[in-house]
Amino acid sequence: MKVVLQKVSQAKVTTENIENEIEQGFLLLVGVGQTSNYKDAEAIARKIAKTRIFEDSDGKMNLDIHQVNGEILSISQFTIYASVKKGNRPGFTDAMSPDEANKIYQYFNEQLKSHGVNVKTGEFGAHMDVSLINDGPITIIFESKDGIIQ
Numbered sequence: 001m002k003v004v005l006q007k008v009s010q011a012k013v014t015t016e017n018i019e020n021e022i023e024q025g026f027l028l029l030v031g032v033g034q035t036s037n038y039k040d041a042e043a044i045a046r047k048i049a050k051t052r053i054f055e056d057s058d059g060k061m062n063l064d065i066h067q068v069n070g071e072i073l074s075i076s077q078f079t080i081y082a083s084v085k086k087g088n089r090p091g092f093t094d095a096m097s098p099d100e101a102n103k104i105y106q107y108f109n110e111q112l113k114s115h116g117v118n119v120k121t122g123e124f125g126a127h128m129d130v131s132l133i134n135d136g137p138i139t140i141i142f143e144s145k146d147g148i149i150q
Contacts, residue, residue: 001040002080004029007138011073013122014129020120025070031080032101039147045111075122076105
């Protein structure tokens with residue numbers, strides 16, 4: 001499982017059915033791969049909930065999302081598992097099938113919530129318009145295999 005975290009001062013997702021927006025917090029682009037499992041979702045959610053990348057009064061990245069009353073906008077994105085080794089058209093065979101991936105993605109969001117974080121989402125499998133203001137910019141990639149952060 002891979003998650004691209006972007007620290008944001010604002011982020012928004014819009015589909016035909018929903019519109020969700022956050023202010024300060026994290027925009028997460030969540031990819032579920034063929035070998036991803038529920039332990040990976042737990043490990044990454046726990047790590048993100050404790051990640052200290054917000055500035056304290058001395059300007060040091062020392063505060064976590066709870067300490068700044070931040071929120072999370074979680075977006076499913078199978079293209080994180082794109083393979084570009086051959087040809088010019090990416091392949092997506094490393095991404096998990098949609099039905100199973102959605103179960104792990106939903107579980108991941110529930111795990112984030114269990115750590116006391118307010119989580120808003122996009123719409124799994126839908127075309128989404130996502131906008132953000134990256135704060136920093138700060139972008140971090142989290143990856144887990146068999147419940148172990150890589």
